[in-house]
Amino acid sequence: MASTLATHAEGELCPAFQILFYPVITMKKEYTHTSSQQNLLGANPTQETIDTYCNELQVTATTPPAFIMLSGDDDVVPAQNSFNYYLSLLKHKVPAEMHVYPSGGHGWGYLDSFKFKKQWIFELEEWLRNLE
Structure with missing residues (x-):
C-alpha cells in the first residue's frame, strides 16, 4: 500500500518519503505475494x-x-519485489536506500527478537536525518 501511494498519488496527497518493510511491490505473477494481489x-x-499496480x-x-528493508x-x-523497485x-534518479538483512524472515517489524532491530532503527534514523 505504501509504494502504491508513493507511485500513484499526486500533488498534496503524495507523501514526502516512503519507508518500506519487506514490501509487496509488484503484481506480476512470478514475484507477487498472491494473497496481497487478490486482496488488492x-x-x-x-x-x-x-x-497499473506493478509499482x-x-x-x-x-x-x-x-x-x-x-x-x-x-x-x-520474494526479494525481487524490493530489488526491482530499488533499481527503478x-x-x-529517486534517492533510495535498501538494507537486506541476512536473516529474519518476514514480519519482523518492531519485534525485539529481531537480531538486527537496533541496526535498522539506527539506519532509518540516519536516513531520515539526511533527507533533503
Missing part, C-alpha cells in the same frame, strides 16, 4: 490492472525518496 486487485484482475513500473522522477531469507514476499528508483 480481486480474484481475476485484468492485465491492465496488474500493470516498479510506475516510478517517475517525482516519486518520493525510499528507504527499503527486507531479509534475504524472507519466504513470504535509481533509474529515475
Whole structure:
C-alpha cells in the first residue's frame, strides 16, 4: 500500500518519503505475494490492472525518496519485489536506500527478537536525518 501511494498519488496527497518493510511491490505473477494481489486487485484482475499496480513500473522522477528493508531469507514476499523497485528508483534518479538483512524472515517489524532491530532503527534514523 505504501509504494502504491508513493507511485500513484499526486500533488498534496503524495507523501514526502516512503519507508518500506519487506514490501509487496509488484503484481506480476512470478514475484507477487498472491494473497496481497487478490486482496488488492480481486480474484481475476485484468492485465491492465496488474500493470497499473506493478509499482516498479510506475516510478517517475517525482516519486518520493525510499528507504527499503527486507531479509534475504524472507519466504513470504520474494526479494525481487524490493530489488526491482530499488533499481527503478535509481533509474529515475529517486534517492533510495535498501538494507537486506541476512536473516529474519518476514514480519519482523518492531519485534525485539529481531537480531538486527537496533541496526535498522539506527539506519532509518540516519536516513531520515539526511533527507533533503
